[in-house]
Each structure stands twice: as C-alpha cells, then as structure tokens.
Amino acid sequence: MAVSNNVTLVLxxxxxxxxxxLAQLGLRPDHVVPSDIDETPGKxxxxxxxxxxxxxxxxxxxxxQHPDMTVLAADTVVAVGRRILPKAETESEARxxxxxxxxxxxxxYTAVAxxxxxxxxxxxxxxxxxxxxxxxxxxxxxxxxxxxxxGKAGGYAIQGRFAAHVKAMSGSYxxxxxLPLYETNALLLASGLSDGA
Numbered sequence: 486m487a488v489s490n491n492v493t494l495v496l497x498x499x500x501x502x503x504x505x506x507l508a509q510l511g512l513r514p515d516h517v518v519p520s521d522i523d524e525t526p527g528k529x530x531x532x533x534x535x536x537x538x539x540x541x542x543x544x545x546x547x548x549x550q551h552p553d554m555t556v557l558a559a560d561t562v563v564a565v566g567r568r569i570l571p572k573a574e575t576e577s578e579a580r581x582x583x584x585x586x587x588x589x590x591x592x593x594y595t596a597v598a599x600x601x602x603x604x605x606x607x608x609x610x611x612x613x614x615x616x617x618x619x620x621x622x623x624x625x626x627x628x629x630x631x632x633x634x635x636g637k638a639g640g641y642a643i644q645g646r647f648a649a650h651v652k653a654m655s656g657s658y659x660x661x662x663x664l665p666l667y668e669t670n671a672l673l674l675a676s677g678l679s680d681g682a
Contacts (some may be wrong), residue, residue, distance in 0.1 A: 487627070494678060497547035497558035506664040507557075520558060532564035533594050537610055539564040540596035548600040553678055561595045561663050563639025572639070574641035576629050582640030583628065588619035591639070592658060595660040599672040607675050608655025609668035615643070620650060 496503060496514035507514065520543035526535050543558035563570040565585055570633075574577035596610040620628075628647060634640045641647040643661045659663040 490530035493551075495544045495547055495551050495554045495556045497556055500663055502663045504505040506659055506662060506666060507669075509659075510620075510666060512678075516551070516554070518547050518551065520540055520544075522546050522561075526569050527562055530569075531567055532569050532592065533560045533610065533612070534543075535569060536560050536562040536594040536596040537598075537608060540598040541606070541608060544598035544600045544606065548604075551603050552604075554680055556600045557597070557669070557673070558598045558599075559595060559664050559669075560591065561638045561660075563593050565591045567590070570639040572636055573634050573665060574636065574637050579634040579640035580625060582634075583625045586617045586620075586639065586641070588617065590614055590616045592660045593639070593656070595657070595663065595665050596674055597665065597669050599642060599676050601676045605676070607672045609665070609672055611657040611665035611668050613654060613658075613660050615651055615661060616653040618650050618652050620668060624650065637656070 494516045495516045495518050497518055499519035515530050519595050522542045524539055539560035543560065544556050547558065548556040571578055573582055573584045586675045592601045593615055594610060596608065598606060600606045628634065631646055633642050633645045643651060657667065659666040
C-alpha cells in the first residue's frame with residue numbers, strides 16, 4: 486500500500502495485533518496513541534451498535550488531540566445473542582466466557598472508524614460468525630493455563646491455540662483477530678491514504 490507523503494496516520498490502539506494487521510496492508514502508522522474512553526456498555530445497548538460506538542469514540546478522542554492527522558480506531562466485541570462478553574481480565578471471567586461459547590455459534594463484531602484531517606468520519610463494521618466445538622473441562626483448563634485469553638474479548642485469541650477449537654467461521658478472520666482488512670483498506674482508500682496497491 487502506498488501512503489501519501491503528506492498524510493500522517495495515527496493508530497488509536499495499543500494492540501500489537503492491529504499493528505501486525507496494518508503491516509499486512511504494507512502500512513505502518515506514524516504514531517500509536519491508545520485512546521482512553523469509558524468502554525462500559527449502555528443500558529440495553531446491543532453488541533453491534535456498541536462496537537460501532539466504541540470505535541467512533543476512540544477515533545474522536547484521539548482525533549481531538551491530533552486534528553491535523555488521519556486517525557484509525559477499531560473495537561472488537563464478542564457476543565452471544567444480545568449478550569456482550571467482556572474482555573477477560575481474570576481466570577474466572579475467561580472460564581465463564583469459554584463455558585458460554587462451548588458448543589455454540591457466536592458473533593464477533595469489529596467496527597473500524599477513520600477520521601481524516603478535514604474532520605470527515607468514515608465507518609465500517611465486520612460481522613463474523615464463529616462456531617466453537619463443545620469444550621471439555623480439561624480443554625478449558627488447558628486454555629486457561631496458557632494465559633492466551635488475558636485481555637481478549639470473549640476470553641480467547643483465534644490466532645493462537647484456540648483455533649484448534651473453532652469448528653467453522655463465516656466472515657472475516659482478520660476481523661476476529663482485531664482489524665478487518667477488507668473494511669480497513671476500503672476506509673483508507675476513501676480517506677486518500679492508499680492508492681489501493
């Protein structure tokens with residue numbers, strides 16, 4: 486991907502996975518500025534609009550600090566029906582997520598928002614359906630012991646050991662990892678950051 490020389494890109498995320506995914510597009514952000522927003526879901530807020538709102542608010546928060554730059558933000562939400570699963574921070578949270586995901590389908594929504602120096606905001610959202618095999622207690626124990634779940638939406642990382650438990654997936658693999666490349670590339674093209682190469 487070729488980037489215009491006079492455009493500065495800011496990634497509003499501390500996620501090393503999002504950096505790696507941008508690199509797949511041949512793009513390295515000029516700055517990495519994690520956003521600091523309240524990620525608490527609103528009362529009755531559904532997973533899809535919740536993901537879109539967080540990506541938008543992250544982009545806006547960082548764009549307000551860097552108004553002369555193009556800001557890219559994303560948010561990933563794992564949901565079972567209307568229920569939003571947490572970014573697991575404790576073993577008990579991760580275990581509860583894995584038990585809920587075991588033997589069923591769930592949605593992974595990843596929203597992307599780009600704000601250019603003119604203040605134009607563009608958004609896209611990927612919706613991927615992931616089917617997890619029925620997990621045994623020993624499989625859950627082993628995954629918890631790996632520590633791979635820490636800070637991950639829904640308590641798992643599809644790019645790691647958990648891939649062995651995914652029976653099927655319909656949608657964007659990169660979206661489940663944290664940055665849907667098709668949608669991201671389309672937004673960057675529309676923002677003049679890419680020539681599509």
